[in-house]
Amino acid sequence: PVSVYPDPMKASLAVAQRIADLIKSKQAKGETTVLGLATGATPVRVYAELVRMHKEEGLSFKNVVTFNLDEYYPMQPDAVQSYVTFMKENLFNHIDIDPANVNIPDGTLDKDEIQAYCLDYERRISAYGGLDLQILGIGRTGHIGFNEPGSAPNSGTRLVTLDDLTRRDASFDFGGKENVPTKAITMGIGTIFKAREIILMAWNQKKAEIIKKAVEGEISSDVPATYLQLSANVEFVLDADAASELT
Numbered sequence: 589p590v591s592v593y594p595d596p597m598k599a600s601l602a603v604a605q606r607i608a609d610l611i612k613s614k615q616a617k618g619e620t621t622v623l624g625l626a627t628g629a630t631p632v633r634v635y636a637e638l639v640r641m642h643k644e645e646g647l648s649f650k651n652v653v654t655f656n657l658d659e660y661y662p663m664q665p666d667a668v669q670s671y672v673t674f675m676k677e678n679l680f681n682h683i684d685i686d687p688a689n690v691n692i693p694d695g696t697l698d699k700d701e702i703q704a705y706c707l708d709y710e711r712r713i714s715a716y717g718g719l720d721l722q723i724l725g726i727g728r729t730g731h732i733g734f735n736e737p738g739s740a741p742n743s744g745t746r747l748v749t750l751d752d753l754t755r756r757d758a759s760f761d762f763g764g765k766e767n768v769p770t771k772a773i774t775m776g777i778g779t780i781f782k783a784r785e786i787i788l789m790a791w792n793q794k795k796a797e798i799i800k801k802a803v804e805g806e807i808s809s810d811v812p813a814t815y816l817q818l819s820a821n822v823e824f825v826l827d828a829d830a831a832s833e834l835t
């Protein structure tokens with residue numbers, strides 16, 4: 589299903605509320621909530637609202653485990669552009685999550701360690717009983733996580749090569765495309781698909797064209813997000829601009 593909100597703020601508040609409700613309902617049963625998280629501009633207001641709920645309403649993340657979708661490779665965790673830094677600044681530094689419960693792909697591995705690490709990332713998700721809710725943005729290539737065009741629907745966590753458009757879109761953060769890593773470690777389409785609920789968010793006119801393809805286009809590895817059409821557990825949460833080309 590597709591939900592359209594008048595602006596990104598209203599949409600973000602609704603998504604944050606769903607996350608909070610999930611955490612609280614599982615907490616009430618003494619259960620852990622396993623969240624799959626995204627970085628980038630899209631989820632920033634969702635995380636800000638979760639921080640507000642923690643500070644003002646006592647929402648606790650003590651029983652929350654998180655798995656981030658991806659990290660650039662190579663990438664030092666303390667670099668300003670790392671997704672570790674992003675998550676700390678936007679969420680983890682401001683809530684009561686146990687650092688041991690935070691999982692973000694490691695951008696510092698040696699090449700020959702990556703395959704075993706990725707299998708272990710999958711194993712860790714499974715050991716917690718799988719992802720309860722996966723949050724996604726979408727890239728202009730149609731990527732989810734860093735599953736660029738050509739990614740297989742059953743792909744797992746792995747090292748991938750970033751699309752040229754993705755590196756161009758990241759060039760501002762890195763002070764030039766030449767400084768953007770060419771690779772990343774990402775959860776696969778198959779990893780994402782195993783989540784019990786998936787919310788893909790998109791705001792602004794610049795996402796309207798890819799949202800039309802993702803929601804209404806032919807299912808194809810050319811636009812990896814089209815695979816989400818095959819899942820009954822996906823909700824596309826859009827603002828009016830991102831939804832503006834939908835029929």
Ligand code: F6R
Nearest residue numbers: 626627628629630725726727733
């Ligand atoms: C980030 C991720 C990416 C982004 C996508 C959109 O962890 O996996 O798929 O969600 O590139 O980025 P923004 O939100 O910056 O437009």
